[in-house]
Amino acid sequence: MARRTHRPTWRLLLLILALLVGAGGVVARLVQVQIIDHDYYAAQAEEEHLRRTVVRAPRGAILDRNGYPLVTTVAAFDVYIDPRSWSDDAAALQSAAELGPLIGRQPTELIGAARGQEQGDYLAARSVSAVVGLQIMELAPPGVKAVETSRRFYPEGDLASTLLGFIGRDQAGLAGVEADFDRELGGIASEVYFERDALGNPIPFGRRLGNEPVAGGDVRLTIDRYLQRLVEGKLDAEVQRHGAIGGTIIVMDPKTGEVLAMASRPSFRLSQLNLEDAGQLELYRNRAVTDVYSPGSVMKTVTMAAAVDLGLVAPGSTYVDDGAAEVEGTAPIRNWDLSVHGTTTMVELLQYSLNTGAVWLGQLLGPDRFYQYVERFGFSEPTHVGLGGDSAGLVRTHRDEGWYPVDLATNSFGQGISVTSLHMVSALSALVNGGLLMRPYIVKEVAGPDGHRVFEPVVVRRAVSEETSRTLVQMMNAVVDGMPGHLAQVSGYRVGGKTGTTTFPDRPDTIASFVGFAPVEDPRFVMLVRLDSPQDSPLGGVVAAPIFSDLAPKILTYLGVQPDIALVEGNP
Amino acid sequence: MAVLNRTLSRTQPKATAALRLGPVLLAAGLVILAIALLQLVQTSEATTTSFAIQQRQQEKLELEASVHQLEAEVAALSSLSRIEQEARRLGLEPPQAQESVVVNVAWPEADRQRLPTRYAPLEEEPIDVKREGSSWWQDLLKLLPFY
Numbered sequence: 001m002a003r004r005t006h007r008p009t010w011r012l013l014l015l016i017l018a019l020l021v022g023a024g025g026v027v028a029r030l031v032q033v034q035i036i037d038h039d040y041y042a043a044q045a046e047e048e049h050l051r052r053t054v055v056r057a058p059r060g061a062i063l064d065r066n067g068y069p070l071v072t073t074v075a076a077f078d079v080y081i082d083p084r085s086w087s088d089d090a091a092a093l094q095s096a097a098e099l100g101p102l103i104g105r106q107p108t109e110l111i112g113a114a115r116g117q118e119q120g121d122y123l124a125a126r127s128v129s130a131v132v133g134l135q136i137m138e139l140a141p142p143g144v145k146a147v148e149t150s151r152r153f154y155p156e157g158d159l160a161s162t163l164l165g166f167i168g169r170d171q172a173g174l175a176g177v178e179a180d181f182d183r184e185l186g187g188i189a190s191e192v193y194f195e196r197d198a199l200g201n202p203i204p205f206g207r208r209l210g211n212e213p214v215a216g217g218d219v220r221l222t223i224d225r226y227l228q229r230l231v232e233g234k235l236d237a238e239v240q241r242h243g244a245i246g247g248t249i250i251v252m253d254p255k256t257g258e259v260l261a262m263a264s265r266p267s268f269r270l271s272q273l274n275l276e277d278a279g280q281l282e283l284y285r286n287r288a289v290t291d292v293y294s295p296g297s298v299m300k301t302v303t304m305a306a307a308v309d310l311g312l313v314a315p316g317s318t319y320v321d322d323g324a325a326e327v328e329g330t331a332p333i334r335n336w337d338l339s340v341h342g343t344t345t346m347v348e349l350l351q352y353s354l355n356t357g358a359v360w361l362g363q364l365l366g367p368d369r370f371y372q373y374v375e376r377f378g379f380s381e382p383t384h385v386g387l388g389g390d391s392a393g394l395v396r397t398h399r400d401e402g403w404y405p406v407d408l409a410t411n412s413f414g415q416g417i418s419v420t421s422l423h424m425v426s427a428l429s430a431l432v433n434g435g436l437l438m439r440p441y442i443v444k445e446v447a448g449p450d451g452h453r454v455f456e457p458v459v460v461r462r463a464v465s466e467e468t469s470r471t472l473v474q475m476m477n478a479v480v481d482g483m484p485g486h487l488a489q490v491s492g493y494r495v496g497g498k499t500g501t502t503t504f505p506d507r508p509d510t511i512a513s514f515v516g517f518a519p520v521e522d523p524r525f526v527m528l529v530r531l532d533s534p535q536d537s538p539l540g541g542v543v544a545a546p547i548f549s550d551l552a553p554k555i556l557t558y559l560g561v562q563p564d565i566a567l568v569e570g571n572p
Numbered sequence: 573m574a575v576l577n578r579t580l581s582r583t584q585p586k587a588t589a590a591l592r593l594g595p596v597l598l599a600a601g602l603v604i605l606a607i608a609l610l611q612l613v614q615t616s617e618a619t620t621t622s623f624a625i626q627q628r629q630q631e632k633l634e635l636e637a638s639v640h641q642l643e644a645e646v647a648a649l650s651s652l653s654r655i656e657q658e659a660r661r662l663g664l665e666p667p668q669a670q671e672s673v674v675v676n677v678a679w680p681e682a683d684r685q686r687l688p689t690r691y692a693p694l695e696e697e698p699i700d701v702k703r704e705g706s707s708w709w710q711d712l713l714k715l716l717p718f719y
Binding site: 058068069072073074075130131133134137148150153155156157159225226229 | 630633634636637638640641643644647648650651652653
């Protein structure tokens with residue numbers, strides 16, 4: 001039987017060819033997609049499947065000098081609702097009924113608010129406590145997410161608010177130490193990628209890529225919480241008692257430049273912080289560091305130190321006070337109380353705070369030497385305390401345009417020259433610590449992601465000789481303890497200091513101040529007290545000196561300085 | 573007879589082939605089943621592990637939150653305002669006047685404050701060569717000269 005041979009017809013060949021071409025096309029496309037453009041499409045797929053999120057590092061704490069936390073971080077949760085999951089009434093009502101009581105909101109109001117969200121998730125509650133957050137995670141109401149975050153917690157309440165500052169919603173420091181040491185406190189955030197579903201939600205057991213964030217470090221301040229609370233309480237009470245518009249108290253260790261306490265008013269309350277209230281902006285700055293003022297008669301100690309240091313005068317040197325000092329191109333300058341003392345020693349000059357004596361000393365020094373000492377005490381530069389807004393003093397010298405000889409005269413008793421409160425307390429510290437101008441500092445230690453840093457005392461320069469310092473300590477002691485009834489005296493301790501009353505050419509009010517130290521034998525602290533526009537008395541000796549007198553024994557007791565029993569009032 | 577023989581000789585190889593193919597197919601099926609089971613077990617194991625990891629992460633989160641909360645509580649309880657509040661509750665009041673009394677005792681040393689562990693300075697632990705976890709065979713290994 002002859003076999004029939006099947007020869008392909010042209011139609012079949014055409015079909016095979018078409019199939020081959022088609023298959024070839026598919027293969028070519030596969031080669032292109034999977035081999036040639038592999039990286040591109042792989043990246044596209046990753047982007048589609050993976051979602052990127054930034055995990056913030058837990059923020060470090062701010063501690064006082066003994067390690068007590070002034071600010072710390074506690075875990076909190078932001079609660080979000082996915083409005084698409086709440087499109088069904090029954091499901092939404094059930095979820096809202098579970099969630100509402102936990103975050104203190106009415107279920108119906110919650111549903112309305114969530115459905116009103118046009119795009120993305122609805123933020124139902126911000127920074128709820130960890131207990132509530134974990135409860136929500138456990139209940140897991142449909143469409144509700146509790147996202148871990150953190151919030152700042154202030155164990156000491158509103159203490160040192162202007163110094164500590166605050167952070168914004170993005171956890172970045174906005175003011176105070178929070179802003180100045182933001183990098184150290186903030187840590188290093190990390191990026192985490194996780195697989196997501198079509199709705200963008202994480203797939204429960206999907207891939208998760210990324211590193212753990214590096215926690216922020218702790219910042220230890222030189223501030224002592226006890227002293228800070230002590231001075232803040234006193235400042236608040238005295239501002240109110242004298243009807244002042246504000247005030248400042250700074251306590252410094254004169255040997256190291258460590259700021260032990262720093263309070264200024266007006267300020268804000270950390271517990272009632274409202275960043276949306278523009279009226280509060282004025283309260284955020286640390287006035288002790290940012291605001292300058294004319295120090296008034298406190299400056300006479302600096303003028304005296306310059307003259308003593310140059311050997312121009314000694315405590316027993318005299319000048320004749322005839323009640324008015326003649327200055328070129330202006331009316332005679334008189335004493336603050338219009339008094340006339342005749343032949344007066346340098347100690348008496350400080351005791352009676354005589355303007356004529358300060359002008360006499362200024363003229364004796366001359367502008368070159370006077371302004372040289374002003375610079376030596378650091379008034380013409382910022383203090384470099386390490387805080388934002390650290391201002392330089394406003395000093396117009398004889399080398400500047402617009403300077404007149406009357407400027408030297410007024411500058412010698414602290415008018416027409418502006419410095420910050422921190423400048424003044426640093427200068428007085430140099431006068432009593434042996435003559436060294438120390439750089440004031442407020443941060444003692446930082447343990448951040450970059451490592452551990454300890455801040456040591458820094459000598460800026462020698463301001464006056466040790467002998468001059470010893471002389472000035474005795475002279476300032478005579479100003480307080482040598483004047484019967486001086487309101488800065490402290491029972492049981494020998495103290496020194498100088499009052500200051502700043503007047504304004506265009507305003508009737510004053511700034512009443514006192515800068516003092518104790519004990520005279522070995523000064524452990526220097527304290528500046530300043531009240532702005534007191535209503536009952538304009539004088540530093542009446543308003544500020546008693547505040548020093550009240551605080552000093554408490555500070556000395558706390559620092560472990562024993563009183564001299566022979567000096568205790570009423571002791572036989 | 574010859575026909576019969578031929579028939580037998582033709583059918584015998586077929587039976588042998590069928591007999592050989594059966595176990596092969598069975599073995600192949602078993603292998604496929606084993607692979608499928610292995611895959612299933614692996615996937616199940618991975619899912620279980622993933623779930624366990626997620627649970628541990630959740631526990632870690634809870635413990636961290638709890639630690640922070642406890643630290644905050646310790647800080648709040650040792651705050652000056654709370655100490656004052658407790659002192660007032662006990663009937664204590666700030667002194668109205670300071671009195672100095674001479675007593676013949678040493679001035680108290682400033683005591684290191686008790687702080688939450690996180691804030692306290694790190695104290696170096698003494699290095700103990702034989703830790704609790706070391707077993708008899710680890711001790712035996714230590715006897716070897718090259719260990």
